[in-house]
Amino acid sequence: MTLAGAVAAGSASAQTLSPLNVVAFAGASNLVLWAGQQQGIFARHGLEVALDLTPNSRAMASDLYAAKYDLALTSVDNIVAYNEGQGEAQLPGPSDFTAFFGVDDGMLSVMAAADVPDLAALRGKTVSVDAMTTGFAFVLREVLGQAGIADQVEWVAVGGGAQRLAALLEGKQAATLLNTPLDLAAEARGFRRLARGRDAVGAYQGIVAAARRGTLTTKRDQLIGFTRGFRESLLWLDANRAEAAAILTARANMPPPVAARAAAALLDPDRGIYRDLRIDEAGLRTVLRLRSKFAQPAKELTDPARYVDPSIRAAAFG
Numbered sequence: 001m002t003l004a005g006a007v008a009a010g011s012a013s014a015q016t017l018s019p020l021n022v023v024a025f026a027g028a029s030n031l032v033l034w035a036g037q038q039q040g041i042f043a044r045h046g047l048e049v050a051l052d053l054t055p056n057s058r059a060m061a062s063d064l065y066a067a068k069y070d071l072a073l074t075s076v077d078n079i080v081a082y083n084e085g086q087g088e089a090q091l092p093g094p095s096d097f098t099a100f101f102g103v104d105d106g107m108l109s110v111m112a113a114a115d116v117p118d119l120a121a122l123r124g125k126t127v128s129v130d131a132m133t134t135g136f137a138f139v140l141r142e143v144l145g146q147a148g149i150a151d152q153v154e155w156v157a158v159g160g161g162a163q164r165l166a167a168l169l170e171g172k173q174a175a176t177l178l179n180t181p182l183d184l185a186a187e188a189r190g191f192r193r194l195a196r197g198r199d200a201v202g203a204y205q206g207i208v209a210a211a212r213r214g215t216l217t218t219k220r221d222q223l224i225g226f227t228r229g230f231r232e233s234l235l236w237l238d239a240n241r242a243e244a245a246a247i248l249t250a251r252a253n254m255p256p257p258v259a260a261r262a263a264a265a266l267l268d269p270d271r272g273i274y275r276d277l278r279i280d281e282a283g284l285r286t287v288l289r290l291r292s293k294f295a296q297p298a299k300e301l302t303d304p305a306r307y308v309d310p311s312i313r314a315a316a317f318g
Contacts, residue, residue, distance in 0.1 A: 027207060031247060065097075076207075081135070082095035083307060123149045124152065140176075235275075
């Protein structure tokens with residue numbers, strides 16, 4: 001911890017910190033959270049942020065609904081899915097999830113074994129997804145559909161990105177869709193990048209911060225502080241690239257050269273984590289288009305505003 005971080009943490013210890021329990025998948029947002037925890041940035045906003053990683057979207061939705069967590073960093077498609085009654089987990093009642101800021105465009109790539117030269121070569125092979133009902137699975141189905149092979153592969157549900165990466169490295173599937181930095185971890189082990197999601201589907205909203213609507217009221221001040229702290233942590237990372245890579249090495253067990261590449265990709269001003277934490281409307285419309293195309297029961301989804309509450313971000317940044 002830097003001297004500034006130590007001073008901030010020491011100052012924060014003199015006050016009572018509000019606990020905020022966060023669940024996330026392996027991916028870009030965790031670097032920001034780790035930096036904010038390590039540098040005392042969330043503490044300066046009066047928060048004690050605890051982070052757990054979820055194994056899959058079903059557990060994420062069930063735990064968020066049950067108030068085990070205050071907020072989730074998750075695909076916006078998961079928010080849409082459960083609010084539309086298309087989620088894989090059976091919740092005790094109607095979902096009231098809503099997104100309140102955006103993180104990235106998913107930063108998705110189709111990663112495959114080294115002996116798979118292109119998408120066409122996946123014909124007859126096994127590919128993995130979190131669950132067949134999730135948005136990242138829809139992106140992969142769209143990519144393989146454009147290649148004319150979506151109905152010529154064997155689909156298997158494995159779980160979140162960390163689980164899919166492990167299965168890919170173990171040779172259990174020929175390909176999967178991974179986000180950054182997991183794609184770089186696979187690439188460093190000799191696996192091949194066959195396609196980027198953004199090239200196939202265009203604008204896409206990936207990870208968002210989301211909570212139940214009631215939590216936006218009962219923990220409004222904490223969520224505003226979290227939003228501010230998240231952005232401040234991102235800006236700190238932007239100014240401290242070497243430290244960003246060191247955090248990935250320590251917390252994500254990445255070799256230093258891979259961690260440096262991952263930090264550069266995550267902090268790329270054009271293709272990495274959104275500096276303004278926007279929820280991209282065009283990207284959300286793509287999410288709705290793919291869900292309208294692939295999800296069951298079929299629904300035509302056209303209104304992005306149904307899944308977003310802009311009030312927290314607006315209060316955080318004026």
